[in-house]
Amino acid sequence: MQKANKTIQKDCVRPLLKWYRTHARDLPWRRTHDPYAIWISEIMLQQTQVTTVIPYWERWMKEIPTIQALAEASEQTILKLWEGLGYYRRARMLHKAAKMTCDRYQGNFPQDHETILSLPGIGPYTAGAIASIAFDQPKPILDGNVIRVLTRYYSIKSNPKDRETQNQLWGLADHWVHQADLMRPRTAGNCSHLNQSIMELGATICLPGNLAQCNKCPLSKTCGANMTSQVANLPNLPKRRAVVQQQRFVYVLKYNDRYLMQQKGTDEHNEGLWEFYNTDSPVIMSPEEALQFCLETLQKKGIQVSTFSILTTIKHTITHHRITLHCFEGSLTEKPSSQLADGKWVTIKTLKAHPMPSAHQKLRSIILG
Numbered sequence: 001m002q003k004a005n006k007t008i009q010k011d012c013v014r015p016l017l018k019w020y021r022t023h024a025r026d027l028p029w030r031r032t033h034d035p036y037a038i039w040i041s042e043i044m045l046q047q048t049q050v051t052t053v054i055p056y057w058e059r060w061m062k063e064i065p066t067i068q069a070l071a072e073a074s075e076q077t078i079l080k081l082w083e084g085l086g087y088y089r090r091a092r093m094l095h096k097a098a099k100m101t102c103d104r105y106q107g108n109f110p111q112d113h114e115t116i117l118s119l120p121g122i123g124p125y126t127a128g129a130i131a132s133i134a135f136d137q138p139k140p141i142l143d144g145n146v147i148r149v150l151t152r153y154y155s156i157k158s159n160p161k162d163r164e165t166q167n168q169l170w171g172l173a174d175h176w177v178h179q180a181d182l183m184r185p186r187t188a189g190n191c192s193h194l195n196q197s198i199m200e201l202g203a204t205i206c207l208p209g210n211l212a213q214c215n216k217c218p219l220s221k222t223c224g225a226n227m228t229s230q231v232a233n234l235p236n237l238p239k240r241r242a243v244v245q246q247q248r249f250v251y252v253l254k255y256n257d258r259y260l261m262q263q264k265g266t267d268e269h270n271e272g273l274w275e276f277y278n279t280d281s282p283v284i285m286s287p288e289e290a291l292q293f294c295l296e297t298l299q300k301k302g303i304q305v306s307t308f309s310i311l312t313t314i315k316h317t318i319t320h321h322r323i324t325l326h327c328f329e330g331s332l333t334e335k336p337s338s339q340l341a342d343g344k345w346v347t348i349k350t351l352k353a354h355p356m357p358s359a360h361q362k363l364r365s366i367i368l369g
């Protein structure tokens, strides 16, 4: 399957490196070789669009410019800087890995691929990205963009999520980056640029479905899918899981100009973040039905409210879950004791200082006007 080395260099590596020199987007983390800065960008870019990540990365690097600073930062500071990016486990793992790096490697980011891979929150993709981009090592990367380019280039029709196909794709990615390393004359940055060029091609040219712009692609003359008109059919990904509808109730409860907040506990979704009091919905309801249900729930708990009304409805998606949040606001006539004991009453002034998941941030914005 693998083409001869010279052919790969001529057909793929050289055209990609040349294309990358003139077409790479000017992204802030591409102006540095600092492994810490590259690591932060790679973790932020998981599941998140480049345009969303840029301001987050810039703010992060300003506030926490070194791995030592990250190790010493509080979890609340980190979560606050991550607020809105979602998948908060990524931020907690960064914190853990920074502490480990300071303890074991005196704060020097390890250069060895196996050691990078041993850090919390770093999988094969991220380890390959850091080793190749920061240290110019011939280590492969395989993410959704690279999978799309390789399956199309080699007309691989099997499901790329299957283990055998995954192994094949890692092997191909490894082969390409090694050929970049073996190019003579060897230019500094060959491995870094080769890997980034494949990702860049997948992100900007080799787009999903029939959005691919093969006429602009440096691989078009030798790409299997392009030559056999199979571009839109590859990669052959499994069908998406059926969508599951869910509802939750959010109670924005106010007492004496303070709002009731709860911090998510260890191993809970959104661990460490703050949310307005919320509960699961037993069945799918309209906002009006939900209002009545929630009012009765408060009454059953002995919580007396002087006002209780619909605040807003928020819809959001997490993987295949479509979640509707029915949000209500109420003013309490007296501070409840045990029923909501695990909560904290937060003044409107300090609401902003609490890191919150996106939906609750929206509610905070409504409250703060």
Ligand code: SF4
Residues within 6 Å of the ligand: 149, 152, 153, 205, 206, 207, 212, 213, 214, 217, 218, 219, 220, 221, 223, 224, 225, 226, 231
């Ligand atoms: S020729 Fe088309 S399908 Fe092939 S790698 Fe380029 S953009 Fe993707």
